[in-house]
Amino acid sequence: MEREELIRKWLDNELNPKELQLFKELDDYADLIRISESVQKFKPTSFDTDLELDKLKNTIAHKNQKRNWLKPLSAIAAAIVVLFGVYYSFLLQETEVSTLASQKQEVILPDNSNVSLNSLSSLSYNEKDWDQQREVKLQGEAFFKVEKGTTFNVKTKTGLVTVIGTQFIVKDRDELFEVICYEGAVRVDHNGQSIVLKQGDRYIKMAGTIASQTKTKRQSPSWISNTSTFKSLPYSAVIAEFERQYDIKIIAKDINSKQLFTGSFIHNDIDIALKSITLPLNLEYTRTNRMITLKGE
Template structure:
């Protein structure tokens, strides 16, 4: 029996048991039931089987057309969403390089500028936007050799360093912020102040106290050559740098961590390095694996 005849007899409640089984086997049986149920809420004055059959056929045809039309549209929409997500991910994706304790690393930027990271430091930048904005984010300490070109920014949590083409270091550790200019001109914006550094000048801020007129004759930071140097620096910063370079931990007994220290220590000989930072202050130490206990002179 043809599909249309089954539907007509179903509408007229004339289906025999075998015909009812054939009707239930139709592909759109569930759709027919839903349409029939929705039509039961209406009470027309008169019911014409042929008219209703044609109306039902048109409804089913329209529904199938909608399905066929929606499928490619949904596929296109899904593809657009996926492509947009990939574009957003690529456009926002940043390159990030980090160093571990006792590790240093050179990073080549898209314009061939160089960044030399000291231990436990992180630099990040967006290569996709580099042509329009030369900018890096820094945590820790790094030495920069910047190629000439558009403005080059180094952003830290508390300060901004701006240059065009020069060599300089930026250091931000705890309550210390330092910028040293080795070549060219550097502008520093930090804690509401803006100033310009020329070759050999250093900006140093420790615990909020500013020291600007410090001079240096070095051509690059000493840690590039595996030596940490200090001039009138609180001893706590010396110990912190030692921990980063040797991946150890200090325990202090009767130590004045705010006393000033001038000197240096190498990064490739721990025993000699320990003597370099303890003997000038008459300190003793006990080494136990990765833990070093410092002892000061007993007070009488």
């Protein structure tokens, strides 16, 4: 992804965990952060970042005919975009927490509700309006322990999960959307349809189709205890989760990634974990540095 697009998405709080990692790897990442921290008290009346950036680009192109100022002026343009973007983000009081591959993190919300983020996930919320509206935006997977009170909403790109006081997980990754209620009740709204889940209920959609509505006896998701567990899920979902938990790339050759898998793997021993996801399907694997190749027999 181009540097400019990364900066734009950062300003709009639209970076997913992978894009956030790319943004942090920019050569001038530290400078951008320092600029953002220095403009917290700046108060412009109005500013259209896209329009002003286009104007600056035109100015840069014109002046470049006379002098080779393109590089420094481009940096100035980016700094101005960052300056105003950070200012508006500050006004909105938006707080975002993200995790990297193989990382988990606990978040305490303003009402003392507890959120545990799984690897490569992000959570954002507005502290300023929290008393009026308890709402978070989620990309990835998280386990919620919600304090009783007003309605609590979890918004994802796939659907809306609404609760009052309960414990549940929401997973929204690629074409997999899953909600499990461990305590209390939650309502899932998607495409004009609504379903209420009670303790032990599990709701899954894969590629937009309801795959199952089953029960679970667990009191919390297994990944809280550093184990990923799967029940009749496509093998592609298993591979993707393995990559997130071990920060490694898996190449699957001549393997039916749509076949369903039931099993688990631990997060603290890659050799044992590999055997757990390959032996049940009679798969072979080779491992080189940060890459694993899976092969069928």
